[in-house]
Amino acid sequence: MELKNRYLIMRHGESMANLEGLIAGDAAAGTARYGLTEEGRRQATESALGCVDIGMLTAIRSSDFLRARETAEIVSFLTGATVTESELLRERYFGSFEGQPDSRYAEIWERDRLDGNNCQGGVESPAAVAERMTREIAACESEYREGLILLVSHGDPLQILEVVARGIGPERHRSIPPLAHGELRRLEADAAFLS
Numbered sequence: 001m002e003l004k005n006r007y008l009i010m011r012h013g014e015s016m017a018n019l020e021g022l023i024a025g026d027a028a029a030g031t032a033r034y035g036l037t038e039e040g041r042r043q044a045t046e047s048a049l050g051c052v053d054i055g056m057l058t059a060i061r062s063s064d065f066l067r068a069r070e071t072a073e074i075v076s077f078l079t080g081a082t083v084t085e086s087e088l089l090r091e092r093y094f095g096s097f098e099g100q101p102d103s104r105y106a107e108i109w110e111r112d113r114l115d116g117n118n119c120q121g122g123v124e125s126p127a128a129v130a131e132r133m134t135r136e137i138a139a140c141e142s143e144y145r146e147g148l149i150l151l152v153s154h155g156d157p158l159q160i161l162e163v164v165a166r167g168i169g170p171e172r173h174r175s176i177p178p179l180a181h182g183e184l185r186r187l188e189a190d191a192a193f194l195s
Contacts, residue, residue: 003194005140005147007187008053009158010075011179013040015067018181021102025094025124025154027087030065040067043182044074051184057081058147061140063089063154071182072152081150088136091154092129095122109174116171126160126170133161138194151187155179165189 017024017034024034036044048054057079062072064085072083097104111118112126119125133153140149151158159173167190168175179185 002191003137003141003189004145005058005149007137007140007189008051008057008148008150008184009161009179009187010044010047010071010150010152010184011155011158011181012036012063012065012067012071012152013043013047013074013182015040015181017067018102023094023097023100023102023104025091026098027065027090027093030067030091033066035066036070040071040181041074043180044071045078047182047184048075048078053148054079054150054184056148057150058144059084059140060150060152061086061089061136062152063087063091063157065091065154068152068154072150075150075152086136086139088132088139089151089153089157092156092160093122093124095119095124097121097123112171113174114171116169118171126156126173129157129160130164130170133157134164134194137161137165141194150184162187165193167192 014037015034060083076083116127117125
């Protein structure tokens with residue numbers, strides 16, 4: 001089954017949590033705090049302006065975390081495309097690692113590499129993230145036809161979506177280059193994706 005729509009993915013611009021070097025995946029804090037820095041706003045603006053397809057957007061779907069919403073609003077302002085928030089695009093939940101220094105991501109990613117169902121310390125597993133991100137694509141596929149959809153989300157969820165769309169297991173999400181803050185990419189999907 002081929003996708004009926006084309007997809008762009010965008011990681012939010014630099015946030016206050018990034019600046020402070022914190023892991024911030026809890027929805028209660030993330031939806032209300034840790035918005036974009038000035039640098040994050042610049043990154044989102046430059047990335048959107050540098051994308052040749054951005055003017056053809058059908059819709060923007062965004063995580064409801066503040067840093068993603070603010071990124072999506074910048075793109076919306078530049079393009080006129082409407083933003084719809086989705087909990088399915090939220091940051092990965094990092095359990096007991098929440099609020100810890102971001103240097104601890106390496107521990108989580110090593111456990112992920114060994115087990116796509118890694119949920120040690122209450123971490124949301126790569127498999128669970130893949131399932132909800134795939135549900136977002138399926139929802140877009142039922143709502144739009146021959147559109148260009150921008151998904152604004154977070155590093156881990158977008159990388160997990162990227163590998164799964166290519167037919168690679170979610171545990172291998174660190175095997176592809178990570179998205180920089182504010183980076184936009186085309187989502188390349190394998191023919192078997194969603195089938």
